[in-house]
Amino acid sequence: MKTLGSIxxxxxxxxxxxxxxxxxxxxxxGYCQYDVFTLDIETSFxxxxxxxxxxxxxxxxxxxxxxxxxxxxxxxxxxxxxxxxITNLSVSEFEKLVSLYKNALKxxxxxxxxxxxxxxxxxxxxxxxxxxxxxxxxxxxxxxxxGLLGLHELGKHLWQISKxxxxxxxxxx
Numbered sequence: 507m508k509t510l511g512s513i514x515x516x517x518x519x520x521x522x523x524x525x526x527x528x529x530x531x532x533x534x535x536g537y538c539q540y541d542v543f544t545l546d547i548e549t550s551f552x553x554x555x556x557x558x559x560x561x562x563x564x565x566x567x568x569x570x571x572x573x574x575x576x577x578x579x580x581x582x583x584x585x586x587x588x589x590x591x592i593t594n595l596s597v598s599e600f601e602k603l604v605s606l607y608k609n610a611l612k613x614x615x616x617x618x619x620x621x622x623x624x625x626x627x628x629x630x631x632x633x634x635x636x637x638x639x640x641x642x643x644x645x646x647x648x649x650x651x652x653g654l655l656g657l658h659e660l661g662k663h664l665w666q667i668s669k670x671x672x673x674x675x676x677x678x679x
Contacts, residue, residue, distance in 0.1 A: 566600040614653025
């Protein structure tokens, strides 16, 4: 009987630890129950940043994931690191981001500007089970003339509230 009791105790402890781990991971990486949009910015040489505007039963936040690339002395990629961070938002900040997002959706679908170096921005819009994805090369290059000013302003604001402008291992362009 003592062995059976020990097995039951281990069973209970084992499965209750999953609940603790699940709660812990929610606090660390953020559970995005309702993903409003995702903006991916990939640069030619400086890695990438992904911003997700999310809501869940605990509030509103931006989940930012950055991938940075370090080069060795002979210009070979030597290390890629990934960091995920959560920025909690007040109601007014969330509403401001939604407004910027709506302006970003007024993009010029016929823009076909390309270049060798720069960045590739992809905005994925979510509406229930549907999603739409639009990608553009370096919206910071003549954004108003190209009809991408709203997208550029959204990216710039996300960069600031995520405090990526305070880091020197990522670049905004």
